[in-house]
Amino acid sequence: MTQKQYFMAAALGSAALMLGALAFQHIGGMAPCKLCIWQRYPHVVAIVLGALALSFDNAWLRTGVILAGALSATTTAVIGVYHAGVEQGIFEGPTSCTSSAIDNMSADDLLAQIMAAPLVRCDDIPWQLAGISMAGWNAIVSIVLCGLWLMALKRS
Numbered sequence: 001m002t003q004k005q006y007f008m009a010a011a012l013g014s015a016a017l018m019l020g021a022l023a024f025q026h027i028g029g030m031a032p033c034k035l036c037i038w039q040r041y042p043h044v045v046a047i048v049l050g051a052l053a054l055s056f057d058n059a060w061l062r063t064g065v066i067l068a069g070a071l072s073a074t075t076t077a078v079i080g081v082y083h084a085g086v087e088q089g090i091f092e093g094p095t096s097c098t099s100s101a102i103d104n105m106s107a108d109d110l111l112a113q114i115m116a117a118p119l120v121r122c123d124d125i126p127w128q129l130a131g132i133s134m135a136g137w138n139a140i141v142s143i144v145l146c147g148l149w150l151m152a153l154k155r156s
Contacts, residue, residue, distance in 0.1 A: 033122040
């Protein structure tokens with residue numbers, strides 16, 4: 001494969017993951033949690049970087065864009081691993097989207113916590129395939145996408 005084919009495959013992979021996430025949200029009715037949203041931002045960046053890499057003839061600029069694409073894929077993979085860990089109870093998630101202990105809380109404090117809770121919690125697994133949640137699949141596929149970005153870099 002050529003350099004262009006590698007970085008385009010990586011950018012299109014991010015676009016496919018974004019389309020899938022949006023389909024689950026708007027067609028499947030699965031609202032995203034805070035960490036799901038965080039995982040989307042680097043994919044949007046990777047899509048834009050793929051388009052930018054096409055427009056640069058300068059090898060140095062293209063190399064910088066490809067490195068940034070690899071970094072964006074790595075970023076969403078790390079967030080995906082963290083999110084999957086939150087879902088499995090390995091990591092503590094953000095207090096704004098996970099459940100917390102109610103020890104020593106007054107009834108008013110507990111009610112306030114319940115009322116402030118988001119509709120979609122980060123520590124719930126709404127869908128999984130082969131025992132792997134959407135966050136886990138995002139991490140796996142994003143690692144592959146990072147490899148594609150790095151292969152494009154190797155071709156430069």
